[in-house]
Amino acid sequence: MAQSVDTETYILDGRTYTLHTITLPASECSEEATISCLLEPALISLLPNPVPPAHKPITNPNFCVLQTEHKGAGLFAARDIAAGELIMVEHPALILPTGRFPAAVYDELARRLPAKRRAELLAMANARSEEECPSPVEGIVRTNALMLELDPKGTISQEKREIYGGVYPTVNRANHSCGPNATVKWDLSTLTETLYALRPIVAGEEIQKTYINPIFSREKRMSILLNNYRFSCDCPWCNIRSRAQPCANVDLPLTEEEQALVNASDKDRALLGTWIFTHPGYNKWSTDLSRKDDVIINSHMEALALLDKEGMHGLQNLFIEEIAMCYAMLGDLDAFKMWGERVVQLSRIEDPSVARKFEEWLVEPTKLMKKWAWRKRQREQAPGKRKLKTGHAVPVDVVDGFDSFFNDTD
Numbered sequence: 251m252a253q254s255v256d257t258e259t260y261i262l263d264g265r266t267y268t269l270h271t272i273t274l275p276a277s278e279c280s281e282e283a284t285i286s287c288l289l290e291p292a293l294i295s296l297l298p299n300p301v302p303p304a305h306k307p308i309t310n311p312n313f314c315v316l317q318t319e320h321k322g323a324g325l326f327a328a329r330d331i332a333a334g335e336l337i338m339v340e341h342p343a344l345i346l347p348t349g350r351f352p353a354a355v356y357d358e359l360a361r362r363l364p365a366k367r368r369a370e371l372l373a374m375a376n377a378r379s380e381e382e383c384p385s386p387v388e389g390i391v392r393t394n395a396l397m398l399e400l401d402p403k404g405t406i407s408q409e410k411r412e413i414y415g416g417v418y419p420t421v422n423r424a425n426h427s428c429g430p431n432a433t434v435k436w437d438l439s440t441l442t443e444t445l446y447a448l449r450p451i452v453a454g455e456e457i458q459k460t461y462i463n464p465i466f467s468r469e470k471r472m473s474i475l476l477n478n479y480r481f482s483c484d485c486p487w488c489n490i491r492s493r494a495q496p497c498a499n500v501d502l503p504l505t506e507e508e509q510a511l512v513n514a515s516d517k518d519r520a521l522l523g524t525w526i527f528t529h530p531g532y533n534k535w536s537t538d539l540s541r542k543d544d545v546i547i548n549s550h551m552e553a554l555a556l557l558d559k560e561g562m563h564g565l566q567n568l569f570i571e572e573i574a575m576c577y578a579m580l581g582d583l584d585a586f587k588m589w590g591e592r593v594v595q596l597s598r599i600e601d602p603s604v605a606r607k608f609e610e611w612l613v614e615p616t617k618l619m620k621k622w623a624w625r626k627r628q629r630e631q632a633p634g635k636r637k638l639k640t641g642h643a644v645p646v647d648v649v650d651g652f653d654s655f656f657n658d659t660d
């Protein structure tokens with residue numbers, strides 16, 4: 251479980267950084283893995299201790315790396331992949347801050363990797379010219395690094411916090427789409443990045459993640475992608491014309507009709523980004539009998555249809571979870587089972603505690619969920635006996651005391 255600590259340090263803008271090599275020990279099913287890092291010394295004590303074992307390679311992977319026509323290499327589904335399914339788990343080869351360091355620092359980080367891992371790193375895409383990044387390793391970092399959290403509890407004070415990135419020879423083969431079918435999740439305790447599906451992906455389809463916040467407008471998305479990654483995004487939401495002509499040039503000016511489609515998409519994306527703050531939500535509805543029983547379900551279904559249209563499935567889980575909870579409150583067993591199973595499928599990687607809670611409930615929701623069919627029972631009672639809001643005066647302690655269904659621990 252050794253963690254070799256190197257003493258070489260670099261000072262940049264008054265800050266000290268240390269070169270640090272993490273060696274993840276081999277286990278019965280995995281080979282030793284190495285992560286070459288540049289870290290502020292205070293972060294080293296926040297790394298998992300003891301160092302976790304190297305993760306097991308996935309046997310019979312559901313993806314392959316292939317050459318694309320104009321995007322370099324990319325990841326493709328080797329068979330059908332279900333929504334929520336694992337695609338791969340990988341340790342970063344490098345972990346480093348996003349600031350700029352002398353070329354020698356990047357070269358040294360790469361040099362510290364075992365030869366095979368170094369060769370994989372050096373074979374990665376580099377969208378930066380030699381003038382911009384004299385060290386090709388820096389070019390590779392700037393083209394590929396994914397943000398990762400090394401200090402989730404904020405142990406190091408905010409003003410001192412740096413943004414860190416990780417570079418992954420295989421996960422980083424995923425090209426960008428503004429309507430991605432996959433996403434990543436960083437886990438500090440295992441020092442791994444997990445790539446998983448957001449929606450069903452059919453065999454042969456390209457597996458793509460988003461490099462930016464997809465709620466931005468097309469103009470902003472295209473400009474960030476061009477500045478940071480040096481490409482014009484030709485996904486169907488940026489290159490509207492490609493929906494009809496697959497190889498249409500994204501850089502040609504838009505027709506009036508195409509501009510109208512872009513405006514509608516920008517509007518929908520912005521709306522989706524604020525939907526949960528601007529539309530009725532489950533918590534208030536659950537205690538308010540003056541609201542229609544289907545108001546949340548209808549509103550959330552509308553959001554899901556828009557998410558589907560814009561390919562923004564990364565935001566779908568909360569809506570799906572709340573729809574399932576609405577059906578529980580209404581005592582609709584078949585609908586709860588259908589939506590609850592979707593929650594389990596989609597949350598296994600994204601939020602395992604939610605998946606476990608729903609899995610437990612699904613065994614026998616009518617008995618295991620304390621507030622099963624609560625709204626239905628309230629409706630069936632005489633108005634005078636109802637416990638909660640009907641749009642008029644309600645005893646505050648009753649409403650406040652009615653905790654969210656999500657806290658139901660029975």
Ligand SMILES: C[S@@+](CC[C@H](N)C(=O)[O-])C[C@H]1O[C@@H](n2cnc3c(N)ncnc32)[C@H](O)[C@@H]1O
Binds near residue numbers: 422425426
């Ligand atoms: C993180 S790498 C992705 C993997 C890369 N294609 C490779 O060969 O390893 C990012 C680079 O891939 C290319 N790329 C990714 N998504 C793209 C897209 N939607 N359209 C065009 N090029 C893209 C760009 O050259 C970008 O700088």
